[in-house]
Amino acid sequence: MNKEKDIRILAFESSCDETSTSVVKNGSEIESLVVATQIKSHARFGGVVPEVASRHHIEVITQITKEALAEAKVTWDDIDAIAVTHGPGLVGALLIGINAAKAASMATGLPLIGVDHIMGHITAAQLVDKIEYPAMALQVSGGHTEIVLMKDPTHFEIVGDTRDDAAGEAYDKIGRVLGVNYPAGKTIDQWAHQGKDTFNFPRAMIDEDNYDFSFSGLKSAFINTCHHADQIGEKLDKYDLAASFQAAVVDVLAAKTIRAIKQYQPKTFIMGGGVAANLGLRERMDQEIAALANPPKVILPPLKLCGDNAAMIGAAAYNQYLEGDFADLRLDADPSMELPYAADYK
């Protein structure tokens, strides 16, 4: 057997409110994954406060680096490269991971790889199963709602994007109206399963000939409905509100994604990002894809890999490692980094 040398990458992720480190072998095997979450801190403020996030990241960074190595039962001598998210994200938060990774690269002499956070989210699928290309991903989180076409492991293009709010952002905003603590997605999802779609909120852009989304109209319709009920002293059923909101989000996401799958005929379909943990969306996509004439292989990463984590960065970095795509010590944060748009993007 011709066994090639294993490639181990130690990865850092600190783009928002999770500080994470991981050792990933050959881009597919998680040897360790440490995630320090700040949710409890930001819950005080009803959303992520960037300066607070940066302060928490620096508190834990050396400790979780040691833990990632210890949990994987390796030392720096066993590591082949160091990877880090360099955007998009909160600039001050990104800088902790970036400076930690660069210092680690200087201290060990190991090569450095800068990874796009969104490519990381999507490539989390590689930790679950082999991705066959071309592949397509629906990436939904607090900051992003995108349909991404992946020609190969390192060339990703956006074919659909949100024109305003991200889906996860809309969840948090209507959550505030319902008095649900930040982050609201999980609770709304649970309530939605106990209610019915009775309010018929708008499904923006659902029939338009593109793969783009818009959630601000839905959010406004939701808020107006609640305000109006308040004014006339009517009490609305929170489960039905949640179910109606979620049905509108899921309808649009599913309709657009299925249409994109029909056009681009990917061999693999991946769902990534925090909102991919939403059960309503998962169930619906499962059904719709199973009903296709020529269904792609579906990879739904487990919930643990849907949130921000460094293992996904280690997976994406491996693909870049194989192509010799390395960064130098001048690597900087790029808070508004974007994947390129496909040539036929409408």
Added chain:
Amino acid sequence: MKILSMSTATSDLSVAIRQDGQLTFAKMEKNQRNHSVDLDPLIEEGLKETGLTLKAIDRFAVAIGPGSYTGLRVGLTTAKMLASILGKDLVGVSTLKALALNCAGRNALVVAALDARNQNFFAGAYRGQEAVIEDGHYALGDLLDQIQALPDQEVIFTGSDFTKYADAIKEGLAGKQVTFAEGDDNLLQAGQVALLAEKAAPIDPDQAVPNYLRRTQAEYDWQKKTGQAFEADSAYVEEV
């Protein structure tokens, strides 16, 4: 002892190397916007010029605060990762103490201060290396009252551009002889950080955080609204 020191607390980026009591490398890049991009290349330049490797360094020293919040984190993240990975000492030096050292030869009370906007300063007062007014966040008037109550006749200000406050300072310190440091004496220099780091006690890289001297506005607002006390910062972060 070989010390590599860095300062990213102000807009001037600087790195220095001190070997057995001698400064062998010191370089400052003034008015830089992006310390995160320039710090590591400057460290590499210092190592190259002195013929040292990172492994040969005994102590990593950093200006730990106060200063620009983002800047402080760039320097401390770098210093604590280097110390942690290489198993070497980490030393955090007061930004203000290092600044005060610029004027220490002049036998006066040295007030080191960084402008924190709206007539507020991150400031401390030093006699030599002795802190007489603890590093803190002070309204200008309060700071001047404290200095005025001290017996020192001669007072030197260093750190910020004090020109727009010169009248208020002289009025608040009536009867004392007030001067303002000039040129590079107002700049935080990594060489001073290295000098102070020689005798300072090392700190644990896993525990080291910048000495911001201020909580965030969001935290103050939250406390005002809820009346709750802050928990330890670490209590808000959970490994999952």
